[in-house]
Amino acid sequence: MEGLEQVLRSIKPTAASEKQERRFVDQVLEKLRRQVKGAKVALAGSFAKGTFLEGDKDVDVFVLFKHNVEKEALEGIVKGAVENAFPGAFYQIAYAQHPYVRVFLQGRKIDVVPAYEASHGRHFELKSAVDRSQLHTEYILEKMGQRQKDEVRLLKKFLKSNHLYGAEIRVQGFSGYLCELLILKYGTFSKAMKNISEWKERTFLAVEGEAKPGAMEKFETPLVVLDPVDADRNVSAVVSSANYFALIALARAFLSSADKAGFFSKKALSAAALKKLVGKRNAYCIVFPAPKIVDDILWGQVRKFYSTLSCAMKKEGFEILGCSMDRCNGSVCIAFELLNSELPENKVIYGPPLRYRADCEKFAAHYTNGQLLILEGRLAALAKRKVRTPEQFLGKIRALPAPSHLSSAKYAKLYKGAAAIKNCMQVLQQYFSVQSR
Amino acid sequence: MEGLEQVLRSIKPTAASEKQERRFVDQVLEKLRRQVKGAKVALAGSFAKGTFLEGDKDVDVFVLFKHNVEKEALEGIVKGAVENAFPGAFYQIAYAQHPYVRVFLQGRKIDVVPAYEASHGRHFELKSAVDRSQLHTEYILEKMGQRQKDEVRLLKKFLKSNHLYGAEIRVQGFSGYLCELLILKYGTFSKAMKNISEWKERTFLAVEGEAKPGAMEKFETPLVVLDPVDADRNVSAVVSSANYFALIALARAFLSSADKAGFFSKKALSAAALKKLVGKRNAYCIVFPAPKIVDDILWGQVRKFYSTLSCAMKKEGFEILGCSMDRCNGSVCIAFELLNSELPENKVIYGPPLRYRADCEKFAAHYTNGQLLILEGRLAALAKRKVRTPEQFLGKIRALPAPSHLSSAKYAKLYKGAAAIKNCMQVLQQYFSVQSR
Structure with a gap:
């Protein structure tokens, strides 16, 4: 497709930069290996699979233990290994389904994740939910050629530019592995766009062949992509309904647009377009100081808080059309849109x-x-009504029961219009990228 | 119950006035009998049953034909009989389920209804739906003593004063026969009030003994009262849900009030109370010229028009809380209440x-x-929104598709507040009597 080659050149790491990243990663692995003698240390994620973008600074490393090591011991071993391998480096203990160590080195964020060594096959025993990642890496390395990895890069960049990339709870979007499977399924980025533009209310995909009868029906999400290494698992389980439909609309817009490259630029929504949208639509931002905790926990709690908040606002009579959340200037920012800024009398x-x-x-x-x-x-x-506007509701927002780390929500501020753009530009861009067409 | 005897004295016809009414009715029957030799002419309704109120001017007369007379011939025979019996009197052809003749004589309205003679029993053949009325008259005359007839009078007057009396489509309230059955069931007016005050979401009543299992369940109305002369029929089928619940609330208010007699006065809602309610609540009146047709057809069409109107308003976003309808100064008036007088932007x-x-x-x-x-x-x-107020919606109301006789709806006017009280006092009293507590 015209223009995509040029996009690819700007997002694919050069040979020199790839070599530099590899060298850095190899050093990290080597230092860790020296600390954990009984376990394998393996690169995972997009670096391992060769689908990373120029400028990607997130490295995933798995420390793979034998099954006879106690689950409770994993965190301590990995923490000790990181401390010894990188003395003085800043690190955090983070939690997905299990604890792991996030260490910051030379501008990169390295997640060191303890897991159990997995053997391939339909019925392997998963002692830890993240053990599956090794199989994902093996699967992609086995099935995917070099050219398709570039197609994955295009899809990832496309989703990133439009705020749809990432399986983390803050985004509820499309993960890197999901991008890889979509390219394996559809062949190229362009073909993926064409297929996605035809998705209906729900889409069921098996990457290889047909799904077994009934395999899809047990899932309730709009998009179901069966994991080729574990057919009981839906790779796109976290993709929200809003993001699913946003991608369909985005694919259609992309296909009918003359400016293909524009969809990959960092600001898919221009400042002028944002200003116009904020002027026309009732977007509000709730902002409060971010507690110093790892993102997984932070955004899990912010989502929970937003759920309480949106229920309370709906009960009051407000009609919420959608929301996005992110950090803005170090604070937590939740952007949401109301149909009306004033409720009836x-x-x-x-x-x-x-x-x-x-x-x-x-x-x-x-x-x-x-x-x-x-x-x-x-x-x-x-x-x-005593409360007819979100401004009048702010006191109640501050008094809402907040999750353990979000006591700062009692200092919440509310912005609208120009003040919202000034304080929360990024999250508003994200919101309107996804929620306006 | 204290005060009720006094109420009864004011609503029960005196011996003199009853004698005068009887004489008038006997003359009417005699004149009709001379015209229809092959059929029986029988008094029906509250005059026949002895449950009429002082001042009642509605007389029901049935002309009962043998079953071998063709249905299509009935209207013509009765019309001819009325013309010959009362030369020069004004009459109309009216329609319930079948045509009948309404003739106006000496300030009374006399409905002359053709029907087939019915024989008593569970499985008699009803050739015409109104034939059942003869059985109702016989049943009440057989079962009801003089004292209970006075209790019926109290209940009728109570319902009339509170705009809940009458099975006609305009009111969707409680018929005279239903009042009689409720008194037969509960014994006295006071006991009826006590029982009604305890009615739940739905009430199933069989006047004598218990209903057969399943006999009640086939009906969907909140109140089901099985007809003792036809157990397949629900006597209260036309009672609207709003009127059913209004009666329960009214019975409770009556039982806890010190001023029992006040519930029987003509204006249950004082002018001052009405003014206050109209000031606080968003009541509107739609008014248009009444076509010169009989009430049954008129209000059937007005209900149909209101159904179109309320659907259109709901679709526009207005929240309608209830409605009443009646004539005001010769015009059709539909009163309705909105939760809000202005919709959001x-x-x-x-x-x-x-x-x-x-x-x-x-x-x-x-x-x-x-x-x-x-x-x-x-x-x-x-x-x-282009339309945010009922005033802005008036143009659309005038353009709504109207039933055949309501072309005058295109001249509809809309009143609110003081103008509504001035033009539509009676229907607003009716509305708030039923719809405010």
Whole structure:
């Protein structure tokens, strides 16, 4: 497809930069190997598979233990190994399904993940959920040629530029492995776009051959991509419905656009376009100080908090159209869009069903000002809304029960319009990239 | 119960007035009998059963034909009989399930209804739906003592004063026969109030003994009262859900009030109370000239028109809490209440599901101003509402498709507040009597 070769040249690491990265990674592996004698140390992720982009600074290393090592011992061994291998380096203990060590070295973020050595095959025993990653690396290395790796790079960059890349809980988007499987399935980036543009309400994919009857139906997500190394697993389980449909619309826009390269640029949404959208639509940003915890936990808790927040706002009568979240200037920022910035004057307060006579009398005693009526067999009261705008709701947002690390939510600020762009440009770009067409 | 005897004295016809009414009715029957030799002429309704109120001016007369008379001939025979019996009197041809003649004589409205003579018993053949009325009259005359007839009078007057009396389509309330059955079931007016105040979401009643298993379940209305002369029939089929719950609430208010007699006065809702309610709540009146047709047809068509109207308003976003309808100053008046008098600024226009790609492109071509987004797999557009108030919606109301006799709806006026009270006092009283507590 015209223009894509040029895009590829800008995102594919040069031979020199690839050599430099390899050398760095090899040193990391070597230092770790010296510390953990009984276990294998293996590169994983996009570096191992050769699908990384120029400028990627995230390295995944697996420390693979024999099955006779106790699960509880893994964290301590890996932590000790990192401390000894990289004395003085800053590191964190992070948690996905199990603890791992995140260490920062020469501008790179290296995740050192303990796991059990896995043997290939349909019925291998997974002692730890991340053990599967080794099999993913082996599978991609076995099945994927060099040219297809470049197609993966295009797809990854395309998704990144449009805020749809990444399986982490903050994004709920498309993982690197999912990109690789989509390219294996469809052949090239262009063919993937064409196929994705035709996706319906739900899409079921098996990378090789057909799925067994019933294999797809047990999953409930809009996109189901069976894992070729474990057919019980849906690789796209975390992809949100909003992101699924956003990708379909994006693929269509890409196919019909003359400026293909524009879809790979860092700011898919220009500042002018953003300003116009913020002026027309009721986007708000909730901002509060970010606690110093690893991202996985942070965004897990922010999602939980947003769930509480959005339920409370819906209950109040606000109609929320969508949300995005990210850091802005070191703070947590949740962008959300409301259909209306002001709710109507009155609301209905539903009381008990008429059959509960004593409860009805208690309810009626609160609403003595000509407000009572019966709606569908329930006593109800008409009342003026005390809260009609998100600004008036901010006090309630600050008082919402927050997850353990988000006590700073009680200092939440609310931005709209120009102030929102000033303070939360990036997350608004992300929101409107995904949620406006 | 204290005060009820006094109420009864004011609503029960005196011996003198009853004698006068009887004489009038006997003359009517005699004149009709001379015209229809082969058929029986029988008094029906509350005059026949002795449960009429002082001032009642509605007389029901049945002309009972043998089963060998053709159905198609009935209307002509009865019409001819009325013309000959009451030369020069104004009459109309009216329709319930079948045509009948409504004639106006000396300030009374007399319905002369052709029907087939019915024989008592579970399996008699009903050639006409109204034939059942003869059996109702016989049943009440057989089962009900004089004192209970006075209790029926109290219940009827209570319902009339609170706008819940009458099975006609305009009211969807409680018929005279239903009042009689409720008194037979519960014994007295006071006991009926106590029982009604305990009614739940649905109430199933068989006047004598228990209903056969399953006899009640086939009906879907909140109140089911089996007809003792035809156990397949629900006497309260027309009672609306709103009226059912209004009666329960009213019975409770009656039982706990010190001013029992007040519930029987003509204006259960004072002018001051009405003014206060209209000031607080968003009541509107749609008014248009009444066509000169009989009430049964008129209100059937007005209900149909209101159904179209309320659907259109709901689709626009208005939340309707209830309605009443009646004549006001010779015009048709529909009163309805809105939760809010102004809708919010924006609305969502739902487009096609994303899977219909060509339709989506057409839809998107209409909304090019940063308005598009995807909601639950459908393309959608955000747009400013053009109609935010009922006043702005009046043009659309006038343009709604109206039933055959309601072409005058295109001249509909809309009143609110003081103007509504001035033009539509009676129907607003009716509305708030039923719909406010």
